[in-house]
Amino acid sequence: MINIMVRLEQHFIFCKFILVAIKMPPTLVSVDLKKSAENQPIPMHNRWHPSIPPVARVRVGEPFRMECMDWTGGQIKNNDSTDDIENVDLAKVHVLSGPIYVEGAEPNDLLVVDFLDIGTFPQMEWGYTGIFPTTNGGGFLTDLYPKAAKAIWDFEGRHATSRHIPGVRLSALMHPGIIGCAPSMELLNEWNKRESKLVAKESITVPPRALLPEKIRALVGTLKGSEAVSVAREAARTIPPREHGGNCDIKNLTIGSRVYLPVYVPGANLSVGDLHFCQGDGEISFCGAIEMAGYIDLKLSLIKNGVIKYKQTNAMFAPSASRLTYGPHLVFEGISVDETGRQYYLDANVAYRQATLNAIEYLKTQGYTGEQAYLLLSAAPVEGHLNSLVDVPNSCCTLSLPLEIFDRDISPKVDVTE
Amino acid sequence: MINIMVRLEQHFIFCKFILVAIKMPPTLVSVDLKKSAENQPIPMHNRWHPSIPPVARVRVGEPFRMECMDWTGGQIKNNDSTDDIENVDLAKVHVLSGPIYVEGAEPNDLLVVDFLDIGTFPQMEWGYTGIFPTTNGGGFLTDLYPKAAKAIWDFEGRHATSRHIPGVRLSALMHPGIIGCAPSMELLNEWNKRESKLVAKESITVPPRALLPEKIRALVGTLKGSEAVSVAREAARTIPPREHGGNCDIKNLTIGSRVYLPVYVPGANLSVGDLHFCQGDGEISFCGAIEMAGYIDLKLSLIKNGVIKYKQTNAMFAPSASRLTYGPHLVFEGISVDETGRQYYLDANVAYRQATLNAIEYLKTQGYTGEQAYLLLSAAPVEGHLNSLVDVPNSCCTLSLPLEIFDRDISPKVDVTE
Amino acid sequence: MINIMVRLEQHFIFCKFILVAIKMPPTLVSVDLKKSAENQPIPMHNRWHPSIPPVARVRVGEPFRMECMDWTGGQIKNNDSTDDIENVDLAKVHVLSGPIYVEGAEPNDLLVVDFLDIGTFPQMEWGYTGIFPTTNGGGFLTDLYPKAAKAIWDFEGRHATSRHIPGVRLSALMHPGIIGCAPSMELLNEWNKRESKLVAKESITVPPRALLPEKIRALVGTLKGSEAVSVAREAARTIPPREHGGNCDIKNLTIGSRVYLPVYVPGANLSVGDLHFCQGDGEISFCGAIEMAGYIDLKLSLIKNGVIKYKQTNAMFAPSASRLTYGPHLVFEGISVDETGRQYYLDANVAYRQATLNAIEYLKTQGYTGEQAYLLLSAAPVEGHLNSLVDVPNSCCTLSLPLEIFDRDISPKVDVTE
Amino acid sequence: MINIMVRLEQHFIFCKFILVAIKMPPTLVSVDLKKSAENQPIPMHNRWHPSIPPVARVRVGEPFRMECMDWTGGQIKNNDSTDDIENVDLAKVHVLSGPIYVEGAEPNDLLVVDFLDIGTFPQMEWGYTGIFPTTNGGGFLTDLYPKAAKAIWDFEGRHATSRHIPGVRLSALMHPGIIGCAPSMELLNEWNKRESKLVAKESITVPPRALLPEKIRALVGTLKGSEAVSVAREAARTIPPREHGGNCDIKNLTIGSRVYLPVYVPGANLSVGDLHFCQGDGEISFCGAIEMAGYIDLKLSLIKNGVIKYKQTNAMFAPSASRLTYGPHLVFEGISVDETGRQYYLDANVAYRQATLNAIEYLKTQGYTGEQAYLLLSAAPVEGHLNSLVDVPNSCCTLSLPLEIFDRDISPKVDVTE
The missing domain is CATH 3.10.28 (Endonuclease I-creI)
Incomplete structure (x- = not known):
């Protein structure tokens, strides 16, 4: 805690002209919604790879904020046309914030993540739900609903309504669709191997069986040049949930939840993104949550060697005491x-x-x-x-x-x- | 109401010496736990068929009680041996109570069933959970746990503990594993056809892909002789949930729930059984709930032509306002x-x-x-x-x-x- | 229904010779609803006094059942007249079951009581709510509603409706209005002293400020003769909640709750009664719950010297995980x-x-x-x-x-x- | 961490030139936490009076934001001294935001207020709970705890901990302590009359029986000069809850709640303030909630003539479906x-x-x-x-x-x- 104090003090000194003591939480990743995912002040990433460099470091016990673009990096617009859904470039997803290097985190630890808050940006008080066309992503019912559709949701504080689905009002159940630590090279290889096998087993399918590494549109953080190309070529796509958590799309990971994430690389390299205003179990239309840009405030702690101690190779979590309690x-x-x-x-x-x-x-x-x-x-x-x-x-x-x-x-x- | 009144009146006449007016609910099916499923005073059934005759009639709005044996008809004993689990005769299950003829119910109606109460018998304040061996039923993890195991649960009112799983106490979440109306002959044929195809597609498997009609051990209510044999030969097994509800094993069908069941034959022919003291989602060990004998009190109403009106070919329900609200x-x-x-x-x-x-x-x-x-x-x-x-x-x-x-x-x- | 009666009778006869393992819970107090409170097979009591003799003994850890009359001892009838409410003899209330001697319980222990189950009798599937007239009991709004009124509630399993209050259906929230251990003589004297002072302070009021010991209609269990008269003369009325719990009328003391009761006399002398099917906070009309006869199943444990250890001179409790969760x-x-x-x-x-x-x-x-x-x-x-x-x-x-x-x-x- | 700060600084600089589209909700009242209550850009008020002029107008259906100071207007500091609590100037409380003129609202309407969101300011991520000394405010247990005490709560997103009460962590349950419409002159006179009588009945008490109009420290919005003095002389203090709602301190008025407020003057003149991060029922220590500055987002609708239609002279509300659901x-x-x-x-x-x-x-x-x-x-x-x-x-x-x-x-x- 002394460190924080010192740092805050320095902050006071340096920011005298700002006058206001913005105490917490410090924003480790900020986004500029007017810029594309490729041009963010702090580089984003849309692939999983142990070599994507951390953009910031934190200590356990220090709350911090992560700002996030929506999962497509701003490809979907607040209008009544489905063109953007139809033509979304899925090679660009999911735009993630991080990774964050956690001091003291080592492989086989469980990184304990408390969700302190999640919220929207005043500049973007809306979100969207889409049905992707069969030829570009599909969804749970894509054979019955093969065409693109879109619903825009207007946020009024922690409630949402949609001009495209009248007569409905949803309370916020904000959560990150994606949170997880970077895989080790060994784990990444395993992912690529097993998913390749699945694709190989079948002739080409629409939608595909799995999305293998794709260097086109890959964002690999601050990496540049040949290193970036090399990483992009083998980095895993972010679409599926995997043992590290990743795109688990669990609607119950709301404010107040505690997530236990296996650590695979020194420093954990935690990433987060794909915030949702609300979602149903299954997220059935694929772009199925109310997708949004926003921020998430986190605090970390550790269970040393927790993967071994509790024999957990997958993420696990404890839900919040704050819940939606709809009656009938x-x-x-x-x-x-x-x-x-x-x-x-x-x-x-x-x-x-x-x-x-x-x-x-x-x-x-x-x-x-x-x-x-x-x-x-x-x-x-x-x-x-x-x-x-x-x-x-x-x-x-x-x-x-x-x-x-x-x-x-x-x-x-x-x-x-x- | 008149029928019940008449019955009550008679009761008053004959029971003058008893003096107490046992008002409700009348017990339409009673069971004798000292007798086997085959020798119950009111015949049981363990198959689905439109020709199994109703054992009682009710009007909508009249509460009534159905007593139920445990699903195996008493094959499992309160002891520490797994022999009974290992040798359970699955051709005998599920022992069901009914059918009940509902006056005014016609095909395509939705029969609305309110669960007024569920309870145990003082003579049998215990239940059981079993792991069936792979060679006799299996379960969700049968490849990892191929051998028989059993836990006896002792009931203390609406709570259960097990000497076989120390350190745990469960609150009651009583519900029927099975409830549904008899299929029409047409629907039954469809079941048999589609399930036969599945079995035919594969070589013999352990456990089997599906359980086709099995005349051995079939209980078909009051039917006798050649009629019984004929019905037993084509009657559907009760193992799977189907569109009529059936063995849906939904733990949330507790006291206070309302179930909407499609009607396929005049009078609906409602059956119920397989009561559970508690269960986890999935009922993973197959004999996975806390299986029990007991009673269920029901009240019926109707939505005329509801299958068409609400386009529902499957059972649906509204859960109770009384719930288990465990915190962490x-x-x-x-x-x-x-x-x-x-x-x-x-x-x-x-x-x-x-x-x-x-x-x-x-x-x-x-x-x-x-x-x-x-x-x-x-x-x-x-x-x-x-x-x-x-x-x-x-x-x-x-x-x-x-x-x-x-x-x-x-x-x-x-x-x-x- | 006839069958059942016959069968029950036979069962009783045959049971003499059969080793049926009716395991639990043993009924320590049974009531006969056809008899008045004064003529029960096991004597009731309607006063608090350390000398009222226990009617049974239990060990901690052993579940047992207590049957209870309704609080008036059967004075209120299932009809549409308010005469019974108007003329209720309040000197007779509350009719309690017990006391039970708990082995090992000593003064200053906390007696820990788990509510295993609560239920109604098939012979009396109804309850009542009354407005007492100002001249006989009154209520929270007696100045505005000075006249007697009554609503009969019909039970359908764990739900109640009233022909006197149409359009409403209540789920069961069964609980005992009264539970507590007998006071020591010292505590009883304190009660009488402080309540007498209150009455003395004011001229005669309607309703009265407090109800002082009243030997008329006093039931003091198995006591007889001069001993009974002497005890009746000083025994406390059961109307108010006091530090021992008593008539606390807390609707949340439902099945699954755990109550911690201070012990004042060796053996604790636990009594219970005044069962409610449901109640609102405040129990405002005085006879305000849905009053019922029924049974309650209990299990006991102890915190030795708990009154000192936790500095608790009043009853406290932990509510059940099973709750009514009405939405809007x-x-x-x-x-x-x-x-x-x-x-x-x-x-x-x-x-x-x-x-x-x-x-x-x-x-x-x-x-x-x-x-x-x-x-x-x-x-x-x-x-x-x-x-x-x-x-x-x-x-x-x-x-x-x-x-x-x-x-x-x-x-x-x-x-x-x- | 320094990096972040630098980044923030840059962000502030760049923001000067950027047209950020902050869509909603428009902020009708903003506060400057570096200034006292008396010097806010939009005048505050700390009294109830129909003549305090509205500071803004809204239409029903249009969401808007109200920023609020803490109830004391910044008198309490984030430190370990109780001097501020001891010497708090209660004549200055409660500092309220508004009034807001609602187009179409007329006397006897019910103003329907939806709480869209409530939140804290990044500049003040802390709150406080105080025990006021008996000589200055007191509290529920002031005779036992007559001295000043203070707990500072640090906010980490929607959670709070206190260095003064270790071992405890609270989830946010944010709500306004005060919300209500301005009284009519007639209603104000009634308030003053009835409260004066109460004070008159008793000799001077500590704490006082009621707080009568007090022109010292009165803030009456934009009023100036003699008009201000005249209004201050008769305006009601904001301490008590009254029929219009006011300082009702109901912890369940959280995000997602809907409040129904009687309207007494044309335009309703709605005020809000005294935001709480959390509170227990009773708010027993008087300064008993976690008091905070922050914002509240509201949306309004109307029930014309609702006071008559539903016979409601007091505020009423419907709680949110988002709730704290602590278990044990x-x-x-x-x-x-x-x-x-x-x-x-x-x-x-x-x-x-x-x-x-x-x-x-x-x-x-x-x-x-x-x-x-x-x-x-x-x-x-x-x-x-x-x-x-x-x-x-x-x-x-x-x-x-x-x-x-x-x-x-x-x-x-x-x-x-x-």
């Missing part, structure tokens, strides 16, 4: 039989897909189009549960829809009671 | 890469399996064996979420473990904070 | 100025009274009479908060009304939004 | 007998005071001083309930303490379980 819900069930009647074996994806389709059909009886319903189930805080996974041949999954988000009662009306 | 949780993440490093494509089953294995590894650092942890994650009210399903090639699923069920603090201990 | 609420504020405009000094009673009156006025705009609203606010699980107590001269208290108990939307309708 | 609690009971054994008649203030004292005694066994415990129970989100109010002569009130705010387990330890 309507819950849709789905089983491992698809809409054509084809039987699958305990396939939870098919089951949740059916629950989703049932919810969409219901919402269509309440005046929404299929696209609106699909976007809404992506963005609203629906709960997706794996209810039963062992009752051959069907799994049962459910989608739980909070009814308080609607400005009217959409629950089923009983008509024979005696 | 520890949440384990899993992705679509199995423990050997094999990469799958967006496979939620693999992802949840990994979350489960991570939780088991964690619990092993807290003094539990793998079997104990597996049983606990099956029976305790863990939440299994489908967090992200579109980030190729990995899905992210989580298992959320409530920490208040333990009699000590098992959360990770941070050791470097500044 | 409408909250009414009240301040320390009464409806005539008179200013009080930080008087929370006046403030809550005003919040109550505001809620009643609101409910009158929704079609309820004042009496119905008063009864409803007594019986429904409203929350009464002491929000601010230091802002001279007004306190602010609130009454929070859950809106999901109504079968229609009663929230205020906004009419100018832009 | 320890609940302390109190009755209407004070610590000297004196018996009161159904006095909820005495009962809650006893619950508070019991909680303090408990916390003293856990290593806290009485002052620390008193401050903590004021600032932490404890729940204060009016549990029973009709059981003569004792009321029962409870204080519910969330245990997750402590960094260790402080719950009672059972030592005899079998």
Whole structure:
């Protein structure tokens, strides 16, 4: 703590002309929303690689702020056209802030990350949810909804409404879609190897089975020249969640949560980005959260050798005591039989897909189009549960829809009671 | 109401010497726990078929009680041997109570079922969770835990402890594993057809891909002789959840819930059984809930033509306002890469399996064996979420473990904070 | 139904010869609802005194059941007349079960009581809420509602509706209005002394300031003859909550709660009664909960010398993890100025009274009479908060009304939004 | 860290030339924390009077921001001395922002206020809780804690810790202590009349019974000269909550809440201030919340003639779906007998005071001083309930303490379980 004091004091000296003591949290990464991802004052990165250099250092116990662009780096605009969604350059995603070097962090430690706050920028009080076209990203229901669609959400403080999905108001459930430490070279090689195998197994698919390293559009932080090219060539894409956390898209990683992240390289090299205003379990339309730019305030601590001590090779977390507590819900069930009647074996994806389709059909009886319903189930805080996974041949999954988000009662009306 | 009144009146007449007016709810199905499933006073059934005759009639608005055997019909004993689990006769399951004929219910209606109460019998204040051996049922982790195991849970009112899993106390979250209306002949044929195809596609597997109609051990209610044989031959097994609900094993169908069930035959022919004292999402060890005998009190209403009106071909429900509200949780993440490093494509089953294995590894650092942890994650009210399903090639699923069920603090201990 | 009766009878007969393992909980006190409080097989008591003899002994760790009459001992009937309310004999209340001698419990221990279960009797699936007339008990708003009124609640499992308050359905929130250990003679003397002083200070009031020992109608358990008379003469009435707990009427003492009770006499002499199906904070109409007969299952443990160790002279408790989690609420504020405009000094009673009156006025705009609203606010699980107590001269208290108990939307309708 | 500072500096410099599109919400009142309450760019007010002129106008449906000083206008400093608390000038409080003229609002309308967001200023990431000395304000326990004390809380995003109360961490529960519309002249006269009567009834008391109009230190917005003096002479103090809402200090008025405020003058003249980071029910130490400066974002709508339509003369509200959901609690009971054994008649203030004292005694066994415990129970989100109010002569009130705010387990330890 003495260090911080000294530093703050110096700050007071240097900033006399500013007069205001901006105590905390210091902003380690700031972004300029008027500039592209490639031209940020502090270089961004959109790949995972142990050689992407840290842009700042922190000590455990010192709160700090990370500003983040939206995941596409500003490609999506606040308008009613879907051209930007249709033509989004996915090679550019996800634009991440960091890495941050954590003093004292060593491989096999668990980096403990407390989410102190998350917020939006006054310059950009809006976000978006998109359906990507099948030919450019797709989504959970891309065979049924192959065309691009977009909903803009206007933020009013910690609430959002959309002119594209009337009659709905969402409370904020802000969280980072992505947080994780840089992989070691060994882990990175493993990622590339296993994902390459998957792609190799199948002929070319749309959407693809996996996104392998792609040097085009790669941002690798402050690296330049041949070093940058070399890193870009082998760096992992940020699309999938992996054992380090990464793009886990867990809506419950809200303000007040504590995340435990495995460390793979000295200093941990923590990155964060892809902030969401809200999201449903599954993030089904792919660009499915309410995507936003904003900031996240973090504080770190460590469990030395925690990966070994607790035998955890994946990220884990403790949710916040501050929660959304919507009352009435309507819950849709789905089983491992698809809409054509084809039987699958305990396939939870098919089951949740059916629950989703049932919810969409219901919402269509309440005046929404299929696209609106699909976007809404992506963005609203629906709960997706794996209810039963062992009752051959069907799994049962459910989608739980909070009814308080609607400005009217959409629950089923009983008509024979005696 | 008249029927009940008449019945009550008669009751008053015949029971003058008893004097007490036992008002409600009338018990439509009672069970005798000292007798086997085959010898119950009111015949049970363990198959789905439209021709299984109703054992009672109700009107909408009239509360009634259904008593239920445990799902195996009493095959599992309160002792420390796993012989009963190992040798369980799965051809006998699930022992169901009903069907109940609902006056006025017609195909395409939604039968609205309110769960008024669920409880245990004073004669059987215990339940069980089992790991079935691979050769007889298996489970979600059967490749890792191929041998039989059993935990007996002792009930103390609405709480349960197990001498086989020390240090844990669970609050009741009673619910029926199975509830649903009888299929029409047409729907039954569809089930049999699609499930047969699945079995046919693969060589013989252990456990099997699906369980096709099996006349051995079939209980088809009051049917006898050739009619019984004929029905047993084509009746569907009760293992999987299907569009009618059935064995959905949803832990949130607790007291106070309202379920909407599609009706396929005149009178609906509602059946219920497989009561659980508690269960985790996934019911992962197959015999994974705290299985129990007990009663459930129901009240019915109808949405005429509701299947069409709300475009719902699957069961749906509204959860209760009475809930378990455990505070602190520890949440384990899993992705679509199995423990050997094999990469799958967006496979939620693999992802949840990994979350489960991570939780088991964690619990092993807290003094539990793998079997104990597996049983606990099956029976305790863990939440299994489908967090992200579109980030190729990995899905992210989580298992959320409530920490208040333990009699000590098992959360990770941070050791470097500044 | 007939069958059941016969079967139960047979069961009782056959049980003589059968070793049925009815494991738990043993019933330490059973009641016969067809008999008056004075004629129960196990004598009841309606006074607090250290000399009332225990009716049973338990060891810590052993679950047991206590059956309870309703608090009046059966004086109120399931009909539409208010005569019984008007003429209730309050000298007879509260009819309590016990005392129970706890082995090992000594003065200054804290007796730790876990509430394992609470339930109703099938013979009496109804309860009542009453407004007592000013001349016989009164209530929080007795000056405005001086006449007797009654609402009968019909139980359907763990839910209640009333033909006297249409459009409302309550989920069970069962709890004992009274639980506590017998006072020592020293403590009893203190009670009598301080309450006598209060009565002496004022001329005769209606309702009275306090209810002093009253030998008429006193039930003192198994005591007889002169000993009974002597004890009745000095035993404390059960109306008020006191430091031992007693008639605390805390709606949150539900199934799963743990209560810590100071022990004053060797063996603790624990008594319980006055079961409620549900209640609002304040229990404002005096007979304000949904009063019921039923059973409560308990398990005990001890903190030796806990009164000293934790410096607690009053009962304390830890609420259950199973809770009612109603979503939307409408909250009414009240301040320390009464409806005539008179200013009080930080008087929370006046403030809550005003919040109550505001809620009643609101409910009158929704079609309820004042009496119905008063009864409803007594019986429904409203929350009464002491929000601010230091802002001279007004306190602010609130009454929070859950809106999901109504079968229609009663929230205020906004009419100018832009 | 120095790097960051430099970067911030550069940012400030560059920003001078950039047209940043700060879309929303427009800030209707901004404050300058380096200036006193008397010298703010937009005049503040610390009295209620219909003639205090609006500082801005809004239309319903248009979100806007109000910045607020802390309630004392900056009198309390971030240091370890209690001098500022001891000498606070209470004639200066509460410093309020507004009034805001709402177009279309007329007397007897209900002004519907949605709380879109509440937050702190980066320049002042701290707050305070104080015990005022008996001679200057006092508090709920001023007879036991007559001396000044202070706890500074450091904010880390939406969490607070205090170097003066170690081992505790609070999640944000931000809310305005004060919100309300200006009284009509008629209502103001009523306030003054009734409060004067109260003061007149008693000889001079410390603390006083009520605070009558006080022209010294009065801030009456933009009014000047004789008009200002005249208004100051009759304007009501802001200390008490009143029917318009005002200083209601309700901790549940958090982000996402909707408040319904009676309108008394054309344009409503809405004021807000006294922001709290967190507070316990009762705000017992008077300066008992975590007092802070910050902003609140609001959106308005109207219910025309709502005061008549819903018969509401007091403010009412609907709480947010975003809530603190702490799990385990320890609940302390109190009755209407004070610590000297004196018996009161159904006095909820005495009962809650006893619950508070019991909680303090408990916390003293856990290593806290009485002052620390008193401050903590004021600032932490404890729940204060009016549990029973009709059981003569004792009321029962409870204080519910969330245990997750402590960094260790402080719950009672059972030592005899079998």
